[in-house]
Amino acid sequence: MDVSSMQATATARQEPLLSIKGLKTHFATRAGVVKAVDGVDIELGRGEILGLVGESGSGKSITGFSILGLIDPPGRIVDGSIDYDGLDLVSMDEEARRQLRGNDIAMIFQDPSMTLNPVLRIDTQLIETVQAHAEISAAEARQRARDTLVQVGIPSPDERLKAYPYELSGGMRQRIAIAIALINKPKLIIADEPTTALDVSIQGQIIYEVKQLCRKTGTALIWITHDLAVVAGLADRISVMYAGRIVETGTSADVIERPLHPYTQGLINSVPSHATRGHRLHQIKGMTPSLLNLPQGCAFRERCERATPECLVAPEPTLLPGGRSARCWNPAL
């Protein structure tokens, strides 16, 4: 039985909201084809929270942008399917995709100082998001904007509505961006490292609030981060990404407590914790390989302590006991 059909039986409870199969997004550059996303499978149920974890350059953002259809040349989705609620996002025409963006599927970006348009007032930027998707009077849209600001815990919303982005702090701007993502009550939010640019205390607050909001509204969430610790308490399931592929997927508890893939193990061992205090942190040996020059077979092979001759052939995702999957010849079972 192949992986997808086994997963389908495992999750037969319900049609998934989002189902990505074999997604490949490549960039044709002068130096060669950059396979930023090279065979990604993601399955996400309604209201589910997935943590997408991986180091810089592993293809997390490109995966997110592929879902929204925001890949610009020289990038292109060259293969695979993205099924959202019965709709095929890859072959869909651009206008239909636009109507989904910001309405059904919303995104929050990494750097809040860059995502809001500097010359437009906050109210404009909220109201236009409503009016792009519904025939609604400005007054009504404005009321909805105000309600959403209250919902995301922004104090004195009326003043904030009249402000320009430069008048607000980074944390406040990111809250506004979250409000923009939430305003049309989407079914799925893709949050691309939304707290990385903020300081730690605000980071924790925002993660907590977003989780509460998603739970309350039944919104599914893909939380992209390079920091396993961030998603540990947030996500239902975690997918670990390496060099354009997902190398391991499982429930948060499974992935963090019993990682199967050598790369995930390496990531966990390099996170400081009580257990490792006083000891030297274990770093993954070697360097992240360039996407233009990946080793033959498993992309992690040259850094892997468990590599065997089989690893010269690229492993496929394999379903393992406990409904987990990993892309590895020698998973730590």
Added chain:
Amino acid sequence: MPVFIINRLFQAFGVILVMSVLVFVGLYLIGDPTSMLVSPEATEIERQALRKALGLDQSIWVQYLTFLGNAAQGDFGRSFLTGQPALQLIIERMPATVELVIVAMTFSVLVGVPLGILAGLRPKAPSSKAIMTGSILGFSLPNFWIGLMLIMLFAVYLGVLPASARGETVNVGPVALSILTIDGWQHLALPALTLGLAKAALMIRVTRAATREVLPMDYIKFARAKGLRPSRILNVHLLKNILIPIITVAGLEFGQAIAFAVVTESVFSWPGMGKLLIDSIITLDRPVVVAYLIMMVFFLVILNLVVDILYMAIDPSAREKVRD
């Protein structure tokens, strides 16, 4: 805000003082205007009398101080040539120039900004390359040459447009305007096109550069992620951001054109201020030259203020900087 206006005005006075000294000394060194004014048969006594009448018998510094004293009271002297007040001469010529430049600048913005955006949106498309080639041509061909070619084509070869003067004008109060008559427009067409093409070439470049700078910004991608319609992203999110450099450059170019539309006005014998300036320099008509340049410094300072105020209307964070 008033503080920065006052600063600007002080700077303007400084510039005017330095400039008026330079113009005085410069024209003094070039030659004696009386030789232009009297007939070749005039006796030395007649010349002396004229010099005395114009105050040219005094030393250059006395002349300068006298001028400053009068200027402080709003009197910029009279033309050596016609005896009319210099200021009045200039103001009479002003409408012709302003009208020419406004038409030319409007043309350049209406043509240059959309073409520049187009070229910026798809830099690799053949149409964009064609636009940029056109812009390089318009930018590097000398103004007078474009003017002459247009005259050749439209006035000489096709014979559809006149090549000189203002045509029929209509008076609005004391101001004579060509743009109110068909004949006036026909006369305006070629000089405005000549001036406008060069400015449009510049606007294309500025707009394209700004567009290419703004497009990769996160806020444009975020606007797309919000599902905004492409027209809204273009007309609001992009346009409002590229407007800042466009207004800055258009403002400066407008000022340049008003103050120094000399070449175009000469080619088309357009009776504007630029033509007056050239004629006055040739006849060493110092009061007119000095008054003209002083007026232009004032004008450019005011124009810069207007540009800054527009700038603040668009860029909210610029308002903050001025307040501090």
